[in-house]
Amino acid sequence: MDNIGYCKLCRCFGELENSHAIGDAIFKKISKNNNGQGISVTSENSEPIQYTQDSWAEYQLCSSCEKLLNHKFEGYGLKALRGKFKPNITEYGINFIGLDQQRLAKYFLSIVWRAAHSTHPAYKDTKISACESEYLRQVLQNDEVIPNSKFTIKIARIQDMAQKPIFTRETTRELIISPFCRAYKNSTNVSVCMLFEGFFIEVFYKALPINQRGAIGMLDFRKNKLFVPFVNMFDIEELKNILALGYQKHHTGNTQVKFLSVSANNST
Numbered sequence: 024m025d026n027i028g029y030c031k032l033c034r035c036f037g038e039l040e041n042s043h044a045i046g047d048a049i050f051k052k053i054s055k056n057n058n059g060q061g062i063s064v065t066s067e068n069s070e071p072i073q074y075t076q077d078s079w080a081e082y083q084l085c086s087s088c089e090k091l092l093n094h095k096f097e098g099y100g101l102k103a104l105r106g107k108f109k110p111n112i113t114e115y116g117i118n119f120i121g122l123d124q125q126r127l128a129k130y131f132l133s134i135v136w137r138a139a140h141s142t143h144p145a146y147k148d149t150k151i152s153a154c155e156s157e158y159l160r161q162v163l164q165n166d167e168v169i170p171n172s173k174f175t176i177k178i179a180r181i182q183d184m185a186q187k188p189i190f191t192r193e194t195t196r197e198l199i200i201s202p203f204c205r206a207y208k209n210s211t212n213v214s215v216c217m218l219f220e221g222f223f224i225e226v227f228y229k230a231l232p233i234n235q236r237g238a239i240g241m242l243d244f245r246k247n248k249l250f251v252p253f254v255n256m257f258d259i260e261e262l263k264n265i266l267a268l269g270y271q272k273h274h275t276g277n278t279q280v281k282f283l284s285v286s287a288n289n290s291t
């Protein structure tokens with residue numbers, strides 16, 4: 024039975040929940056806007072664009088650990104990303120005031136940790152070292168404080184800044200890409216990148232040097248003010264490539280999706 028085993032967080036043996044790394048609420052919102060289904064574009068050239076109800080879940084955690092991560096971190100993080108704390112929107116980005124960045128950081132890290140431990144194909148490119156994994160397991164389970172010297176997390180709100188935009192601010196929220204790792208030249212640092220709810224999040228496994236940590240969009244785990252800049256989604260190379268592939272598949276008829284609609288909406 025798939026749903027019996029060791030919980031990856033507390034390591035107790037018993038019944039497991041069908042756990043989501045990127046939360047089910049995000050998938051549900053997308054499918055609600057698209058007649059109950061999402062649209063999947065994969066990097067496999069032969070695979071057509073298709074409708075999907077897959078929300079990338081897997082039996083991973085016991086019910087109390089599932090509740091712990093969802094209540095402590097996911098609920099809070101998702102509220103922040105969905106603008107429930109009434110951030111101030113400017114021409115250049117979003118100003119969050121009174122934001123618990125320690126909690127937001129743990130929301131992103133809990134996704135990375137669950138994704139790295141998932142065998143679902145969508146998370147095959149999310150890697151983590153045994154050492155970082157064990158650190159995160161303890162920090163998340165016991166809700167310990169993470170210092171800025173441990174990880175660096177960078178966040179941006181994506182927008183379609185093309186002359187003739189295809190995506191509205193609202194429809195950029197309907198994109199999810201499989202998390203992927205980035206390696207950097209002249210550095211041993213590796214990051215995990217994620218895109219959901221219209222935000223591009225990069226988690227560096229090694230904290231950046233102190234003089235780089237104050238850059239725009241970097242979380243400061245001790246502070247409650249955060250400015251999240253708008254970035255052009257087509258400036259993110261990996262996102263541009265997958266969108267270009269989707270466009271090509273659509274154009275050449277390699278698709279099972281008959282009708283692609285992009286609805287206009289003025290929300291932030």
Ligand SMILES: [Zn+2]
Nearest residue numbers: 030033085088
């Ligand atoms: Zn557990």
